């Protein structure tokens with residue numbers, strides 16, 4: 096029997112405005128993300144600054160609002176000064192986080208130029224692994240001071256007369272992880288984050304700061320880490336970070352239930368933030384920055400065999416399947432459902448490294464996960480409505496009870512539009528979806544985009560995009576009632592004109 100799902104929405108029951116920064120991404124000096132990804136001066140696709148134009152086009156189509164940079168694990172050993180000034184004088188370093196050679200031919204100013212061309216904004220991470228307060232103040236002065244000081248004058252000398260005005264800063268990266276260069280206890284990190292944040296704000300009170308939460312939900316110190324760190328720096332920071340990657344261990348239904356795990360993770364971290372808020376009798380509510388999320392498992396075996404100390408190796412390069420794209424869609428839906436707390440999120444990463452975009456010497460192409468990201472970023476604007484999903488459920492090994500349907504409705508009153516994003520996780524059967532929209536008089540379906548395949552393992556390759564969306568869904572509104580058939584294993588975007 097065909098499964099049925101009912102969505103209930105009411106335009107008066109809103110979660111919150113979507114913060115566009117929830118569609119952020121990430122570029123780390125890792126593998127071929129920077130070199131051969133966004134920057135490749137000797138490529139036929141390079142512009143006059145060495146940026147790959149084919150990549151810029153694919154990035155611009157997503158409308159990426161922010162890009163986190165330069166790491167990741169890389170930032171915890173990075174000297175940002177290595178990447179500024181004349182390229183011929185920049186040092187070549189042994190980069191310890193990923194055990195590769197870093198030429199520093201791409202650095203802070205190149206990144207800022209690239210951001211402009213990609214129509215995006217920086218989310219800058221500072222090194223709190225090997226470095227500390229002084230270097231954080233230096234880079235902030237270099238970037239945001241107008242002039243008349245040592246670092247701002249140096250920026251001018253480097254050809255950047257106007258300050259970069261970087262608003263959003265990450266206080267280190269995954270500082271709880273034993274793999275992190277200079278990793279710390281929660282007390283050590285909390286103190287450092289607090290003092291660094293305070294000093295940075297003395298220089299520029301307009302900036303926003305992200306403190307490191309746990310590296311993932313499985314960290315043994317999870318929850319205690321968040322509580323202790325925030326005990327120290329609650330007043331100084333604006334966001335707490337969450338990171339989580341999802342792996343398919345051979346059970347597709349379980350893998351697709353990963354959105355239940357993300358949902359619980361967000362709720363837990365929000366609860367810990369509120370616990371510290373209560374303890375401190377604070378009036379401030381801390382928001383969340385889910386600044387690393389994605390699917391990551393395909394590349395592990397290959398990476399274990401990589402020889403160290405090469406430059407820009409094929410490292411952390413996952414080739415994504417159609418099944419991976421379904422989970423990416425469900426994760427985006429989950430982030431939207433929590434848009435009252437999650438104000439920043441970054442799909443990690445953007446190009447070549449666990450990325451929606453891949454490059455070779457002969458071109459650039461879209462992986463399967465590109466499309467849910469593209470749709471959410473292009474159509475998921477406005478306010479998220481509380482979206483009640485009444486549908487059959489299944490038992491998943493890792494996450495317990497999971498719904499067969501993930502869905503969310505986003506109302507864009509300014510554009511007189513509403514978009515419903517939905518993933519049918521049933522691998523065997525289509526699902527009939529209905530939703531009472533009589534409240535939205537005259538509402539009509541503009542298009543129902545569907546991405547589906549009989550082959551959950553199908554991948555996109557250069558010159559062969561097997562998986563791509565098609566606007567051939569049957570969603571329709573009759574008498575104020577929306578009905579649609581969501582094919583088995585499908586990503587759906589139902590666009591409605593109000």
Ligand code: AHR
Nearest residue numbers: 123167168169268269443
């Ligand atoms: O995104 C790849 C890596 O994953 C990042 O460098 C690190 O922060 C995380 O562990």
